[in-house]
Structures are given as structure tokens and as C-alpha cells.
Amino acid sequence: MLELRNISYQVEDCRQDILKNINITIEERFVAITGPNGGGKSTLAKMIAGIVAPTAGQILLDGEDITGCSITERANKGIGYAFQQPVRFKGITVRDLITLASGKQIGITEACNYLAEVGLCAKDYINREVNDSLSGGELKRIEIAMTIARGAKFTIFDEPEAGIDLWSFNNLIQVFEDMHQKINGSILIISHQERILNIADKIIVVSDGEITKTGTRDEILPGLLNTTGAACRTLMDKLV
Amino acid sequence: MDKIQQTLLEQIADIHSVPEGAYNIRANGTLAGRNTTANIDIVTKEDKPGIDIVVRPGTRNESVHIPVVLSESGLKDMVYNDFYIGADADVTIVAGCGIHNCGVDTSEHDGIHTFYLEKNAKVRYIEKHYGEGEGTGKRILNPTTIIHVGEGAYLEMVTVQIKGVDSTIRNTEGDIAAGATLVVKEKIMTHGTQYAETNFSVDMNGDGSSASVSSRSVAKDSSVQCFRSVINGNAACSGHTECDAIIMDQAKVTAKPELTANHIDASLIHEAAIGKIAGEQLIKLMTLGLTEQEAEEQIINGFLK
Numbered sequence: 001m002l003e004l005r006n007i008s009y010q011v012e013d014c015r016q017d018i019l020k021n022i023n024i025t026i027e028e029r030f031v032a033i034t035g036p037n038g039g040g041k042s043t044l045a046k047m048i049a050g051i052v053a054p055t056a057g058q059i060l061l062d063g064e065d066i067t068g069c070s071i072t073e074r075a076n077k078g079i080g081y082a083f084q085q086p087v088r089f090k091g092i093t094v095r096d097l098i099t100l101a102s103g104k105q106i107g108i109t110e111a112c113n114y115l116a117e118v119g120l121c122a123k124d125y126i127n128r129e130v131n132d133s134l135s136g137g138e139l140k141r142i143e144i145a146m147t148i149a150r151g152a153k154f155t156i157f158d159e160p161e162a163g164i165d166l167w168s169f170n171n172l173i174q175v176f177e178d179m180h181q182k183i184n185g186s187i188l189i190i191s192h193q194e195r196i197l198n199i200a201d202k203i204i205v206v207s208d209g210e211i212t213k214t215g216t217r218d219e220i221l222p223g224l225l226n227t228t229g230a231a232c233r234t235l236m237d238k239l240v
Numbered sequence: 241m242d243k244i245q246q247t248l249l250e251q252i253a254d255i256h257s258v259p260e261g262a263y264n265i266r267a268n269g270t271l272a273g274r275n276t277t278a279n280i281d282i283v284t285k286e287d288k289p290g291i292d293i294v295v296r297p298g299t300r301n302e303s304v305h306i307p308v309v310l311s312e313s314g315l316k317d318m319v320y321n322d323f324y325i326g327a328d329a330d331v332t333i334v335a336g337c338g339i340h341n342c343g344v345d346t347s348e349h350d351g352i353h354t355f356y357l358e359k360n361a362k363v364r365y366i367e368k369h370y371g372e373g374e375g376t377g378k379r380i381l382n383p384t385t386i387i388h389v390g391e392g393a394y395l396e397m398v399t400v401q402i403k404g405v406d407s408t409i410r411n412t413e414g415d416i417a418a419g420a421t422l423v424v425k426e427k428i429m430t431h432g433t434q435y436a437e438t439n440f441s442v443d444m445n446g447d448g449s450s451a452s453v454s455s456r457s458v459a460k461d462s463s464v465q466c467f468r469s470v471i472n473g474n475a476a477c478s479g480h481t482e483c484d485a486i487i488m489d490q491a492k493v494t495a496k497p498e499l500t501a502n503h504i505d506a507s508l509i510h511e512a513a514i515g516k517i518a519g520e521q522l523i524k525l526m527t528l529g530l531t532e533q534e535a536e537e538q539i540i541n542g543f544l545k
Contacts, residue, residue: 049527051523051527070526071523071526071527072526072529072530072531072532075526075527075528075529075530076529079527080527081527083520083524086524087518087520087521087523087524089521089539089542090456090484090542090543091456091541091542091543091544091545092538092539092542093542096538096542097528100525100528100530100538101528103528103529146528150528
């Protein structure tokens with residue numbers, strides 16, 4: 001269970017608070033955060049992973065205050081984080097990253113299984129360098145495969161659908177549906193996609209640094225869709 | 241051979257016992273072992289220190305090991321090694337030098353290697369440099385490599401210097417005939433107050449010739465590196481040079497490319513990137529549970545792999 005207590009975040013050069021007194025408790029298996037761009041969602045994700053420190057408030061993991069813990073300490077306590085924009089490395093291979101993510105020496109078969117789960121043909125990718133030669137969509141899937149290999153008890157995904165083409169999107173939904181079934185812990189997913197929101201146990205709407213709504217998908221989703229313009233709704237229908 | 245020399249050999253040539261095929265092992269300035277084969281001859285020079293390595297035309301899938309080890313503090317060693325590679329031969333040559341200096345005097349090895357590749361010959365040349373020893377004496381290696389790549393021939397040179405060499409000036413010159421290719425890949429890591437200078441100069445003289453020179457390096461502590469790469473396109477040819485360096489601490493890295501096209505169909509490219517380890521790379525690995533130091537090691541190991 002993850003708890004955010006009175007979390008605020010300000011930066012010196014910015015008059016507006018980026019996060020204002022956020023209080024969230026996440027104990028469900030699959031929680032989605034949604035809301036307009038620039039509303040503070042990614043900052044919140046980075047704060048949970050320890051990349052950004054709050055200016056006020058506390059973060060608790062299973063009752064333990066982890067506010068002062070480093071990124072590494074939080075990772076070792078069971079927080080996983082899939083970046084919105086995955087990082088490229090020169091010389092480090094897909095296999096290296098999956099092995100590091102799993103935290104132990106794993107065989108090639110096991111590493112390949114993680115790739116297969118995100119729809120990548122393992123033999124084409126396992127020894128590839130995670131560099132500029134990979135497309136944004138391929139990187140995204142490798143990022144998700146790493147997260148599966150880590151198997152953390154609390155995993156954050158920051159817009160996993162960003163950069164994924166429509167054809168791959170259906171597979172991605174399948175990945176999250178499978179994860180929802182298998183996960184031993186919680187997934188927090190930042191997303192704008194209705195089909196991802198649709199499998200969430202709880203939806204949190206963050207806007208202008210504040211939580212504007214929290215509830216089950218049945219409570220939140222209809223309201224969100226009604227605020228979407230007609231043209232956007234047509235597009236959404238085509239997407240799904 | 242004593243234990244120290246054996247360790248050096250392992251580091252520079254992955255040799256655990258007597259290598260297969262032709263070899264010439266030089267230890268503390270003298271011959272410590274040699275083997276020739278029906279196709280590869282090794283002859284001691286008479287006018288100056290060094291050897292001639294003669295590979296017969298058509299020799300296939302054979303290797304030559306010519307490692308040098310120095311374990312005597314204060315020794316200054318200089319050799320001239322010439323490689324004559326016959327037409328259509330296809331061989332691997334493993335050179336390299338390891339210095340163990342436990343004294344206060346400077347130990348230095350300067351090797352001048354000249355390659356003559358005949359028509360359609362193919363060579364993979366690997367050169368590793370390594371230094372160790374607890375003494376305050378400097379460990380210096382200054383290799384010069386001169387490469388003449390004949391028509392349709394191919395030479396790939398991989399040089400690696402990862403540890404323990406206080407000062408190195410490496411000069412590599414090449415001329416490439418029609419349809420021939422020269423590929424040079426360099427990997428360097430410097431630390432402490434080490435100095436590493438690399439000077440490449442390549443002339444592409446024949447139509448259809450190509451050259452690729454790439455350097456990946458990591459400069460730590462207060463070490464200094466300088467990478468110069470001169471590529472001259474004198475015919476319809478393609479040349480590529482690349483310098484990619486990670487800088488850490490108070491280190492300094494200079495990259496000086498110089499491309500000259502002397503022919504309308506010469507196509508030349510230079511790429512250079514120098515910078516510290518990207519913060520997001522460290523953060524990514526830390527979110528996998530690595531400490532900052534472990535993340536740094538992984539990034540550098542991968543970069544120089």
C-alpha cells in the first residue's frame with residue numbers, strides 16, 4: 001500500500017505550485033491517474049520513485065515513511081518505475097537491462113520470455129543495444145518488459161501508450177490486462193487512454209496540481225468522456 | 241616466464257598457455273618464445289630490434305600472436321615489427337603490451353608496426369595495452385602503426401587500453417588503395433593523471449576505398465585525452481570518423497577532426513560527442529536498484545564493451 005500525505009511541490013522560478021496538498025492512498029491492484037497535460041502527474045510519479053523530492057508532505061510504503069529514501073533505496077523496497085521517455089544507452093544491450101532489472105543472473109530463455117510478453121520477437125532484440133537504432137515504440141516495450149522482469153510490489157507506468165503505434169496499442173492493452181491478473185501488489189498508471197482507464201480499479205484525476213476527482217471507473221469515466229469534445233470522441237471511438 | 245609476466249600475457253592477449261599457431265613472445269626486451277607454421281614465418285630483424293612476420297598468399301584462418309611484456313622497472317624497449325600479408329590471405333593478428341612496474345623508474349615500450357597488405361588480403365588486428373604495478377615509476381606505451389592496404393584488401397584494427405598506462409601517444413597512419421577498406425576501432429579509459437593522445441591520419445587513394453575510424457573513451461579523475469583524426473579523400477571514396485567520449489571528474493578531452501576532400505566523389509563524415517554520463521541514464525539504473533556508483537560502472541562497462 002502506498003500513501004501520499006499532504007504532498008506539495010514548488011519550484012523557485014515558478015509562481016504556481018506544481019503539486020498542492022495531495023493526499024492519496026493506493027491499495028487497489030490497478031489505479032490510473034489521468035488529467036490534462038502539465039497538471040503534475042509525471043511530477044507525482046517521479047516523487048514516488050524518489051527522483052523529485054517534495055517540498056512538504058510524506059510518502060509511506062506499507063506504513064513505512066520513505067520520504068527521505070534515495071531512488072536506489074526505494075527501488076530495493078519494491079518501487080518500480082517505467083519512464084514516459086525511456087533512456088537510451090550506448091553499448092548496453094536489451095539483455096543487460098532485463099538482467100539488471102530482474103536483480104539476478106537470468107538465463108536467456110527467461111530474458112526472452114519477458115520480451116515475448118510485450119510482443120517483441122526475442123531473438124531479434126535480446127542482443128540489440130538500447131541505443132538510437134531502436135524506435136520509440138520498441139524502447140517503450142523494452143521498458144515495460146524490464147518492469148515485468150523487476151516484478152516490484154508497487155509499479156508506476158508513466159504514459160505507457162505514448163509513442164506506441166495503433167497496431168501495437170491493442171497488444172499493449174493485452175499486456176496490462178494480463179498484468180492486472182497476475183500482479184502481486186499495485187500498479188499505478190498515468191494514462192489518457194480510455195481502454196487503459198477502463199481496466200482500472202480506481203481513477204484519480206489530477207489537474208493544476210490538485211486532485212479534482214477520485215473514484216471507481218464507473219464513477220469517473222462517464223464524466224471524463226462527457227467533457228471530451230465531439231471530434232475527440234469520434235477519434236477515441238476509432239482508437240478503440 | 242614468471243607469474244607476473246603470465247598475468248600480463250593473460251591481460252593483453254588472453255593467453256593462458258602457449259598460443260595456437262604462430263607466435264613470438266618478447267619479455268623484458270628479449271625473445272621468450274616463438275613458433276612458426278608452414279604458412280606464417282617470423283624472422284628476427286638484423287639491422288634493428290624487431291621481427292618480420294610473413295604470411296604466405298592464400299593463408300586462411302590462421303592467427304599470429306606477438307605479445308610484449310615488461311616486468312623490469314626502468315626498461316625502455318623499442319621494436320620494429322613488419323607484417324607482410326600475401327594476396328588473398330585471411331588472418332588474425334593479436335599484438336599488445338603489458339607493463340608491470342613495481343619500481344621508481346619509467347618503463348617504456350614503443351612499438352612501430354608496419355603492415356603491407358597485398359591484393360584482397362584480409363586482416364583482423366587486435367592490440368591491447370595494459371599497465372600495473374605498485375611502484376611510482378611511470379608506465380609508458382607509444383605505439384605507431386603504419387598500414388598500407390592494397391587493392392581490394394581489408395584491415396580491421398581494434399585497439400584497447402583500459403587500465404594502468406600513464407602516458408600513451410598512439411600514431412596510426414594508413415593509405416588505402418582502390419576497393420580496399422580500413423576499419424579502426426579504439427577504446428580507451430584513462431584515470432589519475434594519465435595522458436592519452438591518439439593521432440590518426442588516413443589517405444584514401446583509390447576509387448571505391450573506404451575508411452572508418454571510431455574512438456570510444458572514458459576520461460576519469462584528472463586525466464587528459466586528445467583525439468586527432470585526419471582523413472583525406474583523394475579518390476571516389478567514403479570516410480567516416482567518430483569520437484565519442486565520456487568525461488568525469490576533472491578530466492579533459494579534446495577532439496580534433498580534419499576532413500579533406502580532394503576529389504568530387506569523396507564523401508566524408510565526422511561525428512564527435514563529448515559529455516558526462518547523462519543524468520537520466522544514472523537515474524534509470526538506480527530505479528532498478530543499483531547505487532549511483534554501480535550505475536556508473538554499468539554505463540562505462542557497456543560504453544567500452
